[in-house]
Amino acid sequence: MTRKTVRIAMNGVTGRMGYRQHLVRSILALREAGGLDLGDGTVLWPEPILIGRRAHALAEIAERHGLEHVSTDLDAVLADPTVDIYFDSQVTSAREAALTKAIAAGKHVYTEKPTATGLAGALELARLAREKGIKHGVVQDKIFLPGLLKLKRLIDGGFFGRILSVRGEFGYWVFEGDWQPAQRPSWNYRAADGGGIVVDMFPHWEYVLHELFGRVTSVQALATTHIPQRWDEQGKPYDATADDAAYGVFELAGGIVAQINSSWAVRVNRDELVEFQVDGTEGSAVAGLRGCRVQHRSATPKPVWNPDVPATEVFRDQWQEVPDNTGFDNGFKAQWELFLKHVCADGPYHWDLLAGARGVQLAELGLRSSVEGRRIDVPEISL
Numbered sequence: 001m002t003r004k005t006v007r008i009a010m011n012g013v014t015g016r017m018g019y020r021q022h023l024v025r026s027i028l029a030l031r032e033a034g035g036l037d038l039g040d041g042t043v044l045w046p047e048p049i050l051i052g053r054r055a056h057a058l059a060e061i062a063e064r065h066g067l068e069h070v071s072t073d074l075d076a077v078l079a080d081p082t083v084d085i086y087f088d089s090q091v092t093s094a095r096e097a098a099l100t101k102a103i104a105a106g107k108h109v110y111t112e113k114p115t116a117t118g119l120a121g122a123l124e125l126a127r128l129a130r131e132k133g134i135k136h137g138v139v140q141d142k143i144f145l146p147g148l149l150k151l152k153r154l155i156d157g158g159f160f161g162r163i164l165s166v167r168g169e170f171g172y173w174v175f176e177g178d179w180q181p182a183q184r185p186s187w188n189y190r191a192a193d194g195g196g197i198v199v200d201m202f203p204h205w206e207y208v209l210h211e212l213f214g215r216v217t218s219v220q221a222l223a224t225t226h227i228p229q230r231w232d233e234q235g236k237p238y239d240a241t242a243d244d245a246a247y248g249v250f251e252l253a254g255g256i257v258a259q260i261n262s263s264w265a266v267r268v269n270r271d272e273l274v275e276f277q278v279d280g281t282e283g284s285a286v287a288g289l290r291g292c293r294v295q296h297r298s299a300t301p302k303p304v305w306n307p308d309v310p311a312t313e314v315f316r317d318q319w320q321e322v323p324d325n326t327g328f329d330n331g332f333k334a335q336w337e338l339f340l341k342h343v344c345a346d347g348p349y350h351w352d353l354l355a356g357a358r359g360v361q362l363a364e365l366g367l368r369s370s371v372e373g374r375r376i377d378v379p380e381i382s383l
């Protein structure tokens, strides 16, 4: 086996996603496994360079994990010809400028979503990447979740017959920050800082719907701010200027109707923090992050509406759990592996900056739909 080092500049690793999912659960997990086997006698050895604004925070992470390379100077790292990939999990508002620099420096780029704060910027990034001839990828972790992989398996196996509708329920209560600290960063609730649940979640819904059921062709959304005041990381009150809940209806190519509620102001009465119910002529399924339950047409009960008598059946017990039948890896790591194989061994990969731009487009049109109070067509984008 030949060992080949791939150097990855990771910007935003002090943040929630950058640290836990991308550094620890993906890149460091790959190193713990001895590297990534490319299947051609080569093992890829990812070498992260931690980038950020606070040297002491980076040094602390590097020491905790025995890493050597940290820098607060992005330009210098990008000018280093031994660096192969730039990865970005910074706050959304800082992303576009950093990605633009990395592309100009000829680095391959891999990034969290949303790729930019508006469609024009997201498309420009995709154009620049194409012109420069670099490889590019955008995180689309949800389709690598066990629950959604099982759902995909059902779709591919023809379980549903004709799919009619998708109903998604996402959310949980995010504490305001006064009497209990908030479990999300305060920038998420400030529009000027790139916050808002539409900008955060609609990019996810775009690729989930597109990959599993069909391209989104129209959106009608109502975005609102249920909790207008919150308390930040320092305990200071601030005005929540971004939406914290969005109620959306999406038409998909092929005629499926999807309806997804997204909220940071809802208490969980479900098995998982996100669940999608899919109803088809032959059967239905409810998929979450990990689990997936089905009810086939042949086992569908026949409830009769009668509010005068108590329910005689426990409807939730009438569903059957879909077995794993395989091991499931962390979704972020699974996608990193595909991207690294794409960069280093020309493996197939289509979750690129154009795909990322589709997510930004859906968020932008969703917000416009809410402001204008009408359904809006989602045109197909290309470069």
Ligand SMILES: NC(=O)c1ccc[n+]([C@@H]2O[C@H](COP(=O)([O-])OP(=O)(O)OC[C@H]3O[C@@H](n4cnc5c(N)ncnc54)[C@H](O)[C@@H]3O)[C@@H](O)[C@H]2O)c1
Pocket (backbone or CB within 6 Å): 011, 012, 013, 014, 015, 016, 017, 018, 052, 053, 089, 090, 091, 092, 094, 112, 113, 114, 139, 141, 185, 200
């Ligand atoms: N794929 C997913 O499921 C998922 C989930 C949550 C967040 N995200 C995305 O990941 C990105 C980071 O989100 P997070 O929740 O980890 O945020 P976070 O606030 O925890 O981390 C943000 C990171 O950006 C850095 N940063 C750079 N410039 C900054 C600035 N001007 N102000 C504040 N911080 C700055 C911070 O130091 C930190 O490392 C966002 O773009 C978000 O949309 C993706």
